[in-house]
Amino acid sequence: MTLADRLIRVALGVALVLLLWPLRDLRQDAINAIVRNDAAPGATPPLPAATGAGLPPAARTRVVLIDGAGRDTAAGMAAWNAVCARGLDLTIDVGFPTVSLPVELALWSGRTQQQTGVLYHSTGKPVPPPAGAIPAQVPDAIAIAESHSYIVHSLGFPHTLPPTPAKTLPDKWADTWVDTAVAAVGGPARLVFVHVLRVDTAGHRAGKRSTAWRDAAASADAILGRLTAAAPDARWLVLSDHDHIAGGGHGGEARAIRVVRGCVAGPDVAVGRGGPISVVDAARLIADSVGATLPADSRGRPLAAALAAPVDDDDVLPALPRGRVALAIALLLAALLATGWAAGGRIAAVPWWWPVALIALMLLETTPSLSTPMIYKKQGLTMANAAAPGLAVLAIALTFEVRRDWRRALVAQLALPVAATVAVWIVTGASGLWFGERVCPVVPRWSGWLPPLTIISATALAVAGLVVLASAVLPGSGPSTPAGTSRSDRAAP
Ligand SMILES: [Zn+2]
Structure with missing residues (x-):
């Protein structure tokens, strides 16, 4: 590991860990927008057509x-x-x-x-x-x-x-x-x-x-x-x-x-x-x-x-705006390609941690929706704790994968989960908050996933940051270090 490489890993690791706080705030912003903001008055499609009389007026x-x-x-x-x-x-x-x-x-x-x-x-x-x-x-x-x-x-x-x-x-x-x-x-x-x-x-x-x-x-x-x-x-x-x-x-x-x-x-x-x-x-x-x-x-x-x-x-049920859905799908496809490239065909390198985290959340807590109180709670710790098994899988997988190629390991483990989170921000309209718009990101099915996906992504970025940081500062960080360089150098008198 060269000094430059070590410094990049330290800087990136610290940055990923520090992102946890602003991303948690962002989750809170989304919740505030859901419960407080109103949307622009819109249209609604007609109900099934039929003929028939209304009730006659009553005195009371x-x-x-x-x-x-x-x-x-x-x-x-x-x-x-x-x-x-x-x-x-x-x-x-x-x-x-x-x-x-x-x-x-x-x-x-x-x-x-x-x-x-x-x-x-x-x-x-x-x-x-x-x-x-x-x-x-x-x-x-x-x-x-x-x-x-x-x-x-x-x-x-x-x-x-x-x-x-x-x-x-x-x-x-x-x-x-x-x-x-x-x-x-x-x-x-x-x-x-x-x-x-x-x-x-x-x-x-x-x-x-x-x-x-x-x-x-x-x-x-x-x-x-x-x-x-x-x-x-x-x-x-x-x-x-x-x-x-x-x-x-x-x-x-x-x-x-x-x-x-x-x-x-x-x-x-x-x-x-x-x-x-x-x-x-x-x-x-x-x-x-x-x-x-x-x-x-x-x-x-x-x-x-x-x-x-x-x-x-x-x-x-209101339909999702097509433009937003198309943008979200394009983003997911790009993330899939990036994951495929970074994993290089190795099944161990794909982000297994993510489905584990989502399934653990659904089993240990519940399937998120606008009806589930956990999505509104401050800091969202309920959701982060329930997703912990997935985050543990991420930590273990990354610890091994960073030894091969830490950049590709990060992309393989994080691109898809982070892109899916951003996709839900786009589909719900919550992405307008990034541009200072006063949106009300309430849509069927997806709004409930906005807070847990954001919390899980934020925590995963922090976990990844810690692993990258550890790989830069702990000895024995892998076979990517060729024999005769840093480690043996250090051992020499
Ligand atoms: Zn009520």
């Missing part, structure tokens, strides 16, 4: 949304079942992503998450109500929220309780809000919306298999029972905005989380079953019920049309 419409309570939970709620039994027992596809504020904006505006551009927005701050929202067209409409009132304050209701979107609820609100809601639904207002939050809260705290979840579902059901009893002759829509994964969490595109139960009962609603209809079809249902008009670009269909042509994944 009551909507109850039990946040986070998916189909299986709804099936165990007596008051919810009672509404379904005397009307239409539907499934509703809430679209993507499965986050409360964006879904509720779609429900009350008839415009999908992609159309409003509000994709995640878990800032705890309200957004301006979307243009043409239903509640703004009903002068006496009332919305009442158990908590997280920034959501109901984003929907355009003329009357909203609690009166402000502040995180701190009014004094004794927890004890009085149900009575307030019961009085409102029993009153003359044409439209009343009640947002029950406790099931979602229990899901985030303790997951779906917890006593807390069961208790929350039971008490939410008791509240629903009181509400429906207060206005038995009104038209009711009882639904949810998403389910939770078993351990608690939502946001991803999984059908199990996306397709919820929604039941409509009351005047002019025949007993039946159907769906999945889209959340914007549910918006149309509410609009028809209260005599409101959805915005012109809404894809919401009249109820009978929606029932005649149920929606499928392709109808509700």
Whole structure:
């Protein structure tokens, strides 16, 4: 090893190790962009075409949304079942992503998450109500929220309780809000919306298999029972905005989380079953019920049309932009070629560590998605620890490979995993962050992989840096040192 070669290895090794910190920050930037930024309002393709009538208007419409309570939970709620039994027992596809504020904006505006551009927005701050929202067209409409009132304050209701979107609820609100809601639904207002939050809260705290979840579902059901009893002759829509994964969490595109139960009962609603209809079809249902008009670009269909042509994944999940996909594929192909060249046909030189790291992550933690809490955690240590078996394989493989040709060894072990990580940054649109753009990198399937792939690549670069550093400073760093040079030189007196 010449002195120059040694110095290059030291410098590169140190640089790769030091990259760990900025790359971790970059992962945090991506998470912040996902949960805080809004996207530009976009277009959404039409839903399957069918003809059929909408619901006729009703004197009083009551909507109850039990946040986070998916189909299986709804099936165990007596008051919810009672509404379904005397009307239409539907499934509703809430679209993507499965986050409360964006879904509720779609429900009350008839415009999908992609159309409003509000994709995640878990800032705890309200957004301006979307243009043409239903509640703004009903002068006496009332919305009442158990908590997280920034959501109901984003929907355009003329009357909203609690009166402000502040995180701190009014004094004794927890004890009085149900009575307030019961009085409102029993009153003359044409439209009343009640947002029950406790099931979602229990899901985030303790997951779906917890006593807390069961208790929350039971008490939410008791509240629903009181509400429906207060206005038995009104038209009711009882639904949810998403389910939770078993351990608690939502946001991803999984059908199990996306397709919820929604039941409509009351005047002019025949007993039946159907769906999945889209959340914007549910918006149309509410609009028809209260005599409101959805915005012109809404894809919401009249109820009978929606029932005649149920929606499928392709109808509700946004497609990835083709240009970004093409760029990502080109990058992956280039990385494959580089890996092939660097490995020189030696099977031991290819990056086996990477699938080991990904499989270990999926087995020891879970398959990442926007629903899995691990991707949001600070520093992402959960993901790095779970991927450790792969990183160990990398350390061992590189230790042997650097003795042959350290440059090629690095390319062979790192090109593909790093390129795949960059490809996911491109596909999700997160790469815009590198250029200072205020993007919201939320797309189906791939956004959940953004944080773990970034953490795993960052940690792998640091591991590679340490191995290269060690190869430069430790004795006996390999047969690439010809006999009679450095080692024997050092041994000579
Ligand atoms: Zn939630």
